[in-house]
Amino acid sequence: MSADRKPMPEIEAASWLNSPPLTIEKERGKVILIYAFQMLCPGCVTHASPQVQKVRDFYGADTLTVIGLHSVFEHHEAMREESLKAYLYEFKYTFPVAIDTPGIEIPIPQTMAKLGLRGTPSILLVDKKGRIARHFFGQMDDLYLGTEIGLLLAE
Amino acid sequence: MSADRKPMPEIEAASWLNSPPLTIEKERGKVILIYAFQMLCPGCVTHASPQVQKVRDFYGADTLTVIGLHSVFEHHEAMREESLKAYLYEFKYTFPVAIDTPGIEIPIPQTMAKLGLRGTPSILLVDKKGRIARHFFGQMDDLYLGTEIGLLLAE
Amino acid sequence: MSADRKPMPEIEAASWLNSPPLTIEKERGKVILIYAFQMLCPGCVTHASPQVQKVRDFYGADTLTVIGLHSVFEHHEAMREESLKAYLYEFKYTFPVAIDTPGIEIPIPQTMAKLGLRGTPSILLVDKKGRIARHFFGQMDDLYLGTEIGLLLAE
């Protein structure tokens, strides 16, 4: 199964919040959860953002790294960095967030395009060798997300 | 009890979304629910906004009017009209929203100051005679809110 | 509307839990909520029983009386008084409960038959004059239940 896992490319971040810049390269050896979201996407606000913060709180920073990826592909003016900062602050989200670099002449930002994401919320799980092991779109059940994380932690 | 109810003043709106401008005067004869909120206030996002939309959907427009009042008193840059529009659109909120006029030299907007609101979410219930009958701050239980509305509808 | 409200008949109770026997007659002047349930009915266990306890806790005993009516019409052996007692005790339900008198040669107990209940959970709201003002079957939203109670309290 793991034979066809592709390498997770580095994130093209315009800037970072809650953290200095992170690289996939330096996180090697840990499982990485990449959470692509938009701060005004209902499925993100009501389900995925609290879930991702819970993941962040559950697992030790030595074993699992959470990276939020703010990939705005609609309502760009409504979700600028100033608004995102207030969102993270008010909801007490402490996980690192990379702001995806805007697309050139297209509404899709660059990392989102490179990863082929279908929308938000999306969750990618990266294995300890830096390869994309799972790619989900939509709302995931905690039980299922936990299982997938457990399987990757055990590799 | 109703002897000391004070008149609900008119809303000082910079603009309206989801509706042409409304006045307390013209809604006389109906119960009015005024919902003061901020689009990035967690108690509003997770509890009060869906509740207020439910109120809007439950009661006939002939008997009860819902008016959202976007009273931004913090993170002003983060919650501008462009962002508010996207919030209402994405969450499918259809109730009328007045954008409270910014304060002059103070962060508190004008209607919020005039009403003496303590923060968001706040809910005011206005009786059929245009007087403030109830004033709540914080998250209200549906059972309690329903009872208060029922009592006012029966007057 | 109130012209066609029928009188609430007295409950035919085999026994009472959490309270000495109550009568509709003596509760006149208050709104009465009659909650017909079965202790193993999922809609009762997960929604209506906690809701009814909340109603009991919300309103003063001077204005509203809650009466549970344990109307077992299926799995009779599974929901005997001994089991019901443990259910009320373990879930900390303190509202008065009348155990509906078993039917003679039919599975439907006597008060349930007399009231024409379709199943459980059912909620009847009795007005201050002892008449059935509302009759609901299934799970009720708190907002709606609160409104109906408010309207009756105001009569």
Place this chain on the structure above:
Amino acid sequence: MSADRKPMPEIEAASWLNSPPLTIEKERGKVILIYAFQMLCPGCVTHASPQVQKVRDFYGADTLTVIGLHSVFEHHEAMREESLKAYLYEFKYTFPVAIDTPGIEIPIPQTMAKLGLRGTPSILLVDKKGRIARHFFGQMDDLYLGTEIGLLLAE
């Protein structure tokens, strides 16, 4: 870590519901989730029973076996087999359930005593070699339960 895992003893069942009798021995090669519960324990009814059914539905029967263990140690008369059957039927629980054999001269049933369970709900996770790998008491978060299952599935 796995060095000090003790063998899961066989369940002392008075009878089985939803399944022919199962043995730990025959399930070797799969992860086994043992769910000790009482049908009138609130933490079981509102949280753990639906969670365990979800586990049952999530994982293939080839990889994970769920076994409910009805270990009644209080209100014995209230939770007899007749009542348990109605509970499982009404809530549509399809996982196998062993009824723990009553204790001799003590209220604690035999498997519960042998396993040293502190109360209900309790969840034991048994590894593919038939050894107790995890032992939890109380309500578990889905994310955590999923992770633990994932770790054991990967062994």
